[in-house]
Amino acid sequence: MSDAAPMVASAPLVVDGLRVSRGGREVLRGLSLTVGAGERVAVLGANGTGKSTLLRAIAGLDPVDGGAIRADKVGLVLQQGALFPHLSVLANVMLALRVVERMTPDAALRAARAALARVSIDRLDAMPHELSGGQQQRVAIARALALAPRVLLLDEPTAALDPEATREVGRALVGLSATGIATVFVTHDLGFAEGFATRTITLA
Amino acid sequence: MRSSARGARARLDVLAWCDVLTRRDPRAQRCESARPNTHTPPRTSLLAMILCVAAAVVVAWTATRAGFAAPPDAQSTPSSTAPSTTPPTPPTTTPILRWGADPSGGAPFAFLDPDDPDRVIGFEVDIAGELARRLGRTPELYRADWLALHDALEAGRCDVLLNGFEVSEERAEVARFSVPYFAFAQQLVVRRADAGRVRALADLAGGRIAVLNGSASVDVLREAGFADGAILQYDDSLAPYTEVKLGRADAALAESIIAAYYAAHDDALALVPGTFAPGTYAAVTRAGDAAFAAEIDRALRAMQDDGTLGEILARWGLLDAAQAAIGTAPGRPQEILPQASAPRTGGFAAARAIAPAVLEGAAVTVLLTVIAMPLATAAGLLLAIARLSPRAWTRRAAVAYVTLWRGTPLLVQIFLVYFSLPPLGQWIFAHSPGAVQSILAVVGGGSFLTLPPLLVGALCLAANYAAYEAEVHRAGLEAVPRIQWDAARALGLTRGQAIRHVVAPQGVRIAMPAIVNDLNSLIKDSCLVSVIGVTDLLSVCLGIGKSRFTVPEMLLIAAVVYLVLSIAGDLVGHRIERRLRARGFGPIAHAKGGHA
Numbered sequence: 001m002s003d004a005a006p007m008v009a010s011a012p013l014v015v016d017g018l019r020v021s022r023g024g025r026e027v028l029r030g031l032s033l034t035v036g037a038g039e040r041v042a043v044l045g046a047n048g049t050g051k052s053t054l055l056r057a058i059a060g061l062d063p064v065d066g067g068a069i070r071a072d073k074v075g076l077v078l079q080q081g082a083l084f085p086h087l088s089v090l091a092n093v094m095l096a097l098r099v100v101e102r103m104t105p106d107a108a109l110r111a112a113r114a115a116l117a118r119v120s121i122d123r124l125d126a127m128p129h130e131l132s133g134g135q136q137q138r139v140a141i142a143r144a145l146a147l148a149p150r151v152l153l154l155d156e157p158t159a160a161l162d163p164e165a166t167r168e169v170g171r172a173l174v175g176l177s178a179t180g181i182a183t184v185f186v187t188h189d190l191g192f193a194e195g196f197a198t199r200t201i202t203l204a
Numbered sequence: 205m206r207s208s209a210r211g212a213r214a215r216l217d218v219l220a221w222c223d224v225l226t227r228r229d230p231r232a233q234r235c236e237s238a239r240p241n242t243h244t245p246p247r248t249s250l251l252a253m254i255l256c257v258a259a260a261v262v263v264a265w266t267a268t269r270a271g272f273a274a275p276p277d278a279q280s281t282p283s284s285t286a287p288s289t290t291p292p293t294p295p296t297t298t299p300i301l302r303w304g305a306d307p308s309g310g311a312p313f314a315f316l317d318p319d320d321p322d323r324v325i326g327f328e329v330d331i332a333g334e335l336a337r338r339l340g341r342t343p344e345l346y347r348a349d350w351l352a353l354h355d356a357l358e359a360g361r362c363d364v365l366l367n368g369f370e371v372s373e374e375r376a377e378v379a380r381f382s383v384p385y386f387a388f389a390q391q392l393v394v395r396r397a398d399a400g401r402v403r404a405l406a407d408l409a410g411g412r413i414a415v416l417n418g419s420a421s422v423d424v425l426r427e428a429g430f431a432d433g434a435i436l437q438y439d440d441s442l443a444p445y446t447e448v449k450l451g452r453a454d455a456a457l458a459e460s461i462i463a464a465y466y467a468a469h470d471d472a473l474a475l476v477p478g479t480f481a482p483g484t485y486a487a488v489t490r491a492g493d494a495a496f497a498a499e500i501d502r503a504l505r506a507m508q509d510d511g512t513l514g515e516i517l518a519r520w521g522l523l524d525a526a527q528a529a530i531g532t533a534p535g536r537p538q539e540i541l542p543q544a545s546a547p548r549t550g551g552f553a554a555a556r557a558i559a560p561a562v563l564e565g566a567a568v569t570v571l572l573t574v575i576a577m578p579l580a581t582a583a584g585l586l587l588a589i590a591r592l593s594p595r596a597w598t599r600r601a602a603v604a605y606v607t608l609w610r611g612t613p614l615l616v617q618i619f620l621v622y623f624s625l626p627p628l629g630q631w632i633f634a635h636s637p638g639a640v641q642s643i644l645a646v647v648g649g650g651s652f653l654t655l656p657p658l659l660v661g662a663l664c665l666a667a668n669y670a671a672y673e674a675e676v677h678r679a680g681l682e683a684v685p686r687i688q689w690d691a692a693r694a695l696g697l698t699r700g701q702a703i704r705h706v707v708a709p710q711g712v713r714i715a716m717p718a719i720v721n722d723l724n725s726l727i728k729d730s731c732l733v734s735v736i737g738v739t740d741l742l743s744v745c746l747g748i749g750k751s752r753f754t755v756p757e758m759l760l761i762a763a764v765v766y767l768v769l770s771i772a773g774d775l776v777g778h779r780i781e782r783r784l785r786a787r788g789f790g791p792i793a794h795a796k797g798g799h800a
Contacts, residue, residue, distance in 0.1 A: 059694055075694075082691035086709050095705055096695035143695065 011036045012150040012182040013058070013074075018067035020050065020057050027053050030067065033201065035151070035182040040173060042193035043186045045203030051186040054203070055153040058184075072182075075144030077154040083128040083136055083143075089116065090124040093143045101147065115146035119172045134165025138172055145176070152176065154185040158192050170196035301341035303332045304357060305367035306350035308734075308747045309416075310441030311465045312520055312544060313368050314345070316747040321561035325543055327520040328366045331385055334512055335366075335487075338503040347737035348657075350439070351418055352619065354379060356737075357490060359626045361654065364500060365488040368459070370420040372483075380491050382500045384484030385513060387526035390424055391460035392476035393467040395448060399474035402455065411454035412436055414444030421457045424481040442466055442750045445473060461522055465544075466753075484530060511535025520544045558748050558758075565744030566765050572662050572730040572740065573773070577723050579666035584673025585712065588681055589703055591674070602674065609671035615732050618664045622736045625660065629653025661733030669726055673719065680715030681707060713784045720777030724770050741765055 013035040020028040027050035035041050043051050056062045058069055059076035084092050090112055097108035116124060119138035128136055137157055144152060154173075158166040166189065173183055173196055187193055193200050305314040307324045314326040324345055336343035346362035353365050357379070370388075371381045394402045402408060405428050413430060415421040417437040425435050436453050438444050444456035449472050456467070460479045467473040487504065489497045507513040514535035517523040521544040523534060590602035609617070633641060633650040644652050655663075684707050692702035712719075734743035742762050749758030 056690075061690060061693055078687055078691050078694060081685065082687050082694075084688065084691070084706055084710075086713065096697065099701050099705060100696040147695065 012072040013184070014068075014070045015054075015058065016068045016070075018054070018057060018069065019065040020053050020062065021065050022050070022053055022062075026065070028057070028203075031203075032067075033184075035184055037150070037180040037182055038177045038198075040177055040183040040185070040196060040198045042197035042200045043184060043203060044188075044190070044193060044200060049203040051203055052155050055155050055184065055186060058151070059153055072150035073148065074151045074153060075147055075149030077137075077140045077144050077152070077157060079156050080133065080136060080140075080160060083140055085128050087128075088124070089121065089126050089128065089131070089139050092128065092139060093146050096143070097146055111146050112142075115142040118142065118145060118175065120168075132165060133161050134168045137161065137165070137169050141169075141172060141176075149181065151182045151184070154183070156187060157185055158187060158189050166192055298340060298342045300344045301332070301336035301339055301364070302344050302346045302362040303336070304346045304348060304353045304362035304365040305329075305332075306353060306737075307345070307347055308440060308743060308750065309350050309367065310462065310750050312461055312522070314366075316561075316744075316751045317543065318748070318752045319543075319557055321558050321744065321748045321751070322564070327386075327516055327522060328368070330516045330519070331507075331513065332366050334507055334516065335364075335500065335503050338506065339499060347739065349735040349737070352623075352735060352737075354488070355623045357488065359623055359654075360651070361626065363489070363496070368419075368485050369488050370483045371486045372420070372423070375488075378491065379488045380493070380497050382487035382489065382497065383504050383508070384486045384530050385504055385508075385532075386485040386517070386522070387482060387530045388459040388461060388485060389479035389482040389526065390421055390457055391463045391479045393445060393448060393456045393458075393463050393473050394454065394476060395451075396472055396474045398454070399476070402476055404476070404478070405457075405480075408455050410434075412452070414438060414447045414453035414456045416441055416444065416458055416462075419458070420481070420483050421459075425457060440746075440750055442753070442755065445470065446755070448473060464521075482526065505531075508532045558752075558761075561744050561748060562741070562761060562765065565739060565741040566769065568658065568739060568744075569727065569730050569741040569766075569769065572658070572665060572733060572738070573723070573727050573769075575659075575662040576665035576669060576730070577726055579663075580669035580673050580722075580726070581719055583666065583670035584675075585677045585708065587670060587674035588677035588711075589708065591678055592681060592703075594699075606671045606674050609668050610675075614664070614668050614729060615735060617668055618661060618733055618736060621664050621667075622657065622660050625653040625655060626651065657733070657736045657738045661730075661736060661738045665726060665730055665733065669722060669729075672722055676715045676718040676722065677711060679718070680711035680713075682711075683714045684710045716777070716781045716784060720774060720781065723773050723777055727769050727773050728766055741769075 011034045013033070015031060015033040018028050018031045018033075019026060027048070031050075031054065033041070043054065045051050053062065055076060057064050058071055059074050061076070084095070087095065090109075093112040093115055094108045097103045097111055098105070101108075103111065113124070116122070116139070119142045121135060121138055121142060123131065123135070128139065131139065141152070141154070141157070157169050157173075161169065170192060173185070177183060177198075185197075305324075305328060307314050307316055309315070312326055314324055314328045317323040317325045329345070332345075333343050346356065348356045348361075350367060353362075353367060356362055357365055364382075366385075369375070369381070371384060375381070392402065392405065392408075405425075409429075412434050413425055414436045415425065415438070417439050422435060422437065426432075436444070436447065438447070441458060441462045444453065444458060445466050447453040448456045449470070455476075456463075463475055467475055487500055489500060504513070508531050511533045512535065514523055514527065514532050515538050517527060517532070518535065518538035519541050521540045523532075528534070587602045587605060590598050593599050593602075629652050630650045633644055633652065636644065641649075644650075648654065688706055688710065689702055692706040697705065731740055731742035734740050739747075745758040745762035745765075746755065749755035752758070
């Protein structure tokens with residue numbers, strides 16, 4: 001449950017003794033985890049061991065029972081189907097830039113294009129359903145990236161993807177760590193974890 | 205109407221809603237989204253949307269306001285019982301005499317001209333015209349359902365009623381009757397086959413008698429010992445005779461002048477000779493308005509004395525011996541008007557004469573729908589969003605609204621709102637501080653809530669349908685997958701931003717088929733506003749049918765026009781749906797997104 005990496009004061013993500021209950025059951029019982037800049041941590045474990053719960057707690061979506069989370073700016077990429085189907089690829093990425101970051105249209109457009117370029121998406125005007133599963137996943141990553149996170153959390157980024165699409169997503173993640181982003185992804189795919197993670201933890 | 209939603213959020217959600225309905229086609233939208241000003245198109249289309257609704261409201265307002273300009277003010281009437289020789293003053297400066305009648309009640313009182321259904325004619329129209337002239341005013345007909353006329357008078361929507369109001373002690377307690385302008389008597393009408401058998405009311409014991417709703421005939425029958433179940437009441441003068449012909453009633457009882465107009469020329473019916481239970485019609489004014497009532501009395505008496513009233517009655521073939529008994533001088537001999545008796549037939553052949561009026565009625569129905577449906581859809585969305593609120597009181601307010609407006613009949617709502625708005629406006633005005641009063645003075649002072657019937661009708665329809673749309677939108681919002689909320693929150697959007705930009709636009713798309721369904725329903729429900737005098741499609745067709753003796757044919761025409769309108773409504777609705785689907789919309793797009 002705990003993690004052997006040394007505590008780094010400047011680590012983008014430090015989780016200490018995290019406890020979270022779901023549906024009246026405590027699924028995370030004192031979990032600690034530190035992820036340094038550029039690290040890619042794969043979280044493995046059977047269903048119901050709290051993998052998604054961990055990500056949602058770090059992202060602040062769900063309340064926690066105890067412990068501490070210190071995280072720099074966090075971006076969360078949910079499971080597939082989280083793109084906004086009524087908005088184009090570009091509009092999906094621009095929405096939070098305009099609404100949350102209050103960027104001007106010009107600045108938002110530049111940031112969105114840059115984020116999409118980082119995951120090699122060029123079909124800016126396509127609607128989400130027109131894209132393949134791997135492309136959709138990379139758009140979802142770009143949507144989180146555009147907000148310039150230092151910690152990127154991904155919930156099953158390769159579920160329902162074919163091997164080629166899985167490699168696309170993995171290569172995108174590797175490219176991102178080079179810029180210093182700390183990555184944590186939940187997966188059931190051991191091959192993907194071994195191929196693209198710098199470190200693996202298993203929840204039980 | 206928007207009591208249950210906070211202002212700021214309300215504005216946001218209207219934006220989202222407009223956003224959805226006014227999107228351009230997908231291709232155009234995609235081109236735009238590549239340009240920096242991605243977020244301006246929804247703004248401009250929102251503006252266009254608001255302008256459209258505003259324009260519709262303004263058109264409605266002015267259309268009805270044209271005949272509804274100044275608040276009634278009987279006290280300030282220039283007191284003049286001008287002699288009939290005085291030339292009429294220019295219409296631009298004369299005050300208005302707003303007189304109430306129900307043109308759908310039937311001939312020969314005040315009814316649609318069979319040859320020109322845009323015109324209301326009848327002996328009471330002529331009397332009102334002469335009365336107004338003598339008071340130095342311009343006559344203006346205020347239309348409402350007959351049973352609603354008295355409330356309209358009390359609410360100040362009109363100054364005087366002239367529409368076959370029988371003088372009775374009972375009614376004199378709640379209103380003031382003028383000197384009588386007509387003496388009537390009751391007459392029975394039966395099927396021709398029964399003509400020999402029925403000589404008087406006594407011969408009909410045990411039978412069913414059809415009468416005009418709320419008329420003196422009802423009292424006559426009750427006094428003669430007929431049980432309430434045997435008295436069949438109808439909303440217009442023609443229906444009792446139709447019922448006799450169809451065999452649902454054994455006889456019709458009404459004033460002899462009604463019988464003469466509707467039954468005398470019908471081969472299937474026979475007038476039972478002899479009239480009975482005489483009475484008089486008089487103008488009705490508000491009980492507290494003695495000075496104005498006295499003016500009416502003086503003018504009517506002058507009309508009786510100098511023969512003007514007698515001549516009007518003579519032109520309508522109504523001048524009989526009974527009139528002399530109430531002091532009406534006969535005047536010079538007159539030629540009887542063609543519209544005075546001859547029943548019109550011709551039905552479809554007369555299409556050219558009636559087409560303009562029917563089209564105007566259809567336009568009113570369209571106007572009602574165009575005002576009511578967008579308002580209902582927007583308000584419904586706000587209510588549905590209020591029901592998702594984390595605040596209990598907001599949810600409860602929305603639930604209360606939906607329960608109240610869905611749980612009471614639309615007809616009752618229309619009546620109640622129409623008659624309670626004017627006194628409410630007076631009350632608010634009277635209890636407002638001076639600064640507010642001076643602002644309200646710009647929009648009519650104490651009568652600022654005395655809105656035109658068309659507007660009240662449209663607002664009532666909107667308020668009622670908002671309750672239904674709220675449920676439709678709730679289903680739509682709840683069908684948006686949970687992960688969409690999570691994704692919005694993960695990006696840092698607030699609750700309101702998530703609703704506005706992510707959830708509502710998708711929910712509305714999901715709800716579209718049900719909204720189009722309700723649009724169709726609203727087009728037809730709009731006919732209920734005719735009870736407050738709005739001349740919509742159905743009331744125009746019924747009015748023409750009654751004056752031309754072609755009610756079944758006119759109902760058929762109305763049905764066909766409603767069908768056309770409803771098909772048009774469906775086309776508009778489906779066009780919007782198709783547009784949304786072209787953008788990859790509907791629940792299918794989510795399913796494609798992957799597993800859950």
